[in-house]
Amino acid sequence: MISKEIQLAVNKGEMLPLMEEFYTIQGEGFHTGTAAYFIRIGGCDVGCHWCDVKESWNADLHPPTETDLIVANAANYADTVVVTGGEPLTWDMNLLTKKLKAKNLKVHIETSGAYDVSGTWDWFCLSPKKTKLPVQTAYDIADELKVIIYNKHDFQFAEEQAAKVNPKAILFLQPEWSKKEEMTPQIVDYVMKNPKWRVSLQTHKYLNIP
Numbered sequence: 157m158i159s160k161e162i163q164l165a166v167n168k169g170e171m172l173p174l175m176e177e178f179y180t181i182q183g184e185g186f187h188t189g190t191a192a193y194f195i196r197i198g199g200c201d202v203g204c205h206w207c208d209v210k211e212s213w214n215a216d217l218h219p220p221t222e223t224d225l226i227v228a229n230a231a232n233y234a235d236t237v238v239v240t241g242g243e244p245l246t247w248d249m250n251l252l253t254k255k256l257k258a259k260n261l262k263v264h265i266e267t268s269g270a271y272d273v274s275g276t277w278d279w280f281c282l283s284p285k286k287t288k289l290p291v292q293t294a295y296d297i298a299d300e301l302k303v304i305i306y307n308k309h310d311f312q313f314a315e316e317q318a319a320k321v322n323p324k325a326i327l328f329l330q331p332e333w334s335k336k337e338e339m340t341p342q343i344v345d346y347v348m349k350n351p352k353w354r355v356s357l358q359t360h361k362y363l364n365i366p
């Protein structure tokens with residue numbers, strides 16, 4: 157059990173359950189190949205059965221960490237920070253993003269968009285999930301839409317999500333990692349037939365980096 161004071165600080169976004177932070181190369185989506193400092197915040201109850209970071213789900217396993225400390229660490233690395241999780245929008249992201257931006261960092265998010273949007277984002281990557289669809293604001297502000305393809309039906313889901321997202325969003329299809337042998341060729345065919353989409357691969361896994 158954490159104390160009432162800590163719970164209050166977490167509610168205000170002064171502390172966040174930090175799972176890990178690491179400097180690496182953005183592996184996915186529009187900014188693939190560019191250096192970024194990743195902040196992975198614990199806690200998610202969206203429940204994707206193929207989630208590649210299930211250890212993040214239980215927020216209680218990740219120590220509430222001062223937002224100021226997270227920001228101080230991030231500022232020592234690249235000029236771009238990617239906030240991910242878990243589901244970062246489980247928490248109030250206003251203070252974290254305000255403080256990161258005060259250090260002149262560009263602030264990106266990886267999110268399912270399932271919860272109310274907090275924080276100010278230079279890049280908003282929306283990866284919608286069938287189990288908990290995004291809130292309207294997430295569709296409105298998304299810079300990229302990244303749909304995970306686990307089976308054939310997911311192409312249909314991708315089109316439904318593309319119809320909901322703002323027209324400026326850049327559209328990506330990304331194979332679910334365990335199904336990549338089967339689904340990547342189908343994605344390649346699909347993108348050639350439907351060139352409004354682009355292919356996104358989890359390149360960090362091919363590179364053996366975090």
Ligand SMILES: C[S@@+](CC[C@H](N)C(=O)[O-])C[C@H]1O[C@@H](n2cnc3c(N)ncnc32)[C@H](O)[C@@H]1O
Nearest residue numbers: 206207208241242243266267268283331332333
């Ligand atoms: C682990 S999630 C964390 C952020 C947020 N909860 C979300 O889902 O967007 C980061 C990204 O990895 C994607 N992802 C998770 N598991 C995956 C898998 N097995 N194969 C491909 N992409 C995956 C998610 O869709 C999301 O775009």
Ligand SMILES: Nc1nc2[nH]cc(C(=O)O)c2c(=O)[nH]1
Nearest residue numbers: 181182183184240266360366
């Ligand atoms: N290199 C690298 N790129 C990523 N892009 C999104 C990631 C995530 O887990 O949110 C991720 C990740 O875990 N590692």
Ligand code: SF4
Nearest residue numbers: 200202203204207242
């Ligand atoms: S929303 Fe993101 S972190 Fe949560 S289960 Fe799905 S992929 Fe994993």
Ligand SMILES: [Mg+2]
Nearest residue numbers: 208209240366
């Ligand atoms: Mg990842």
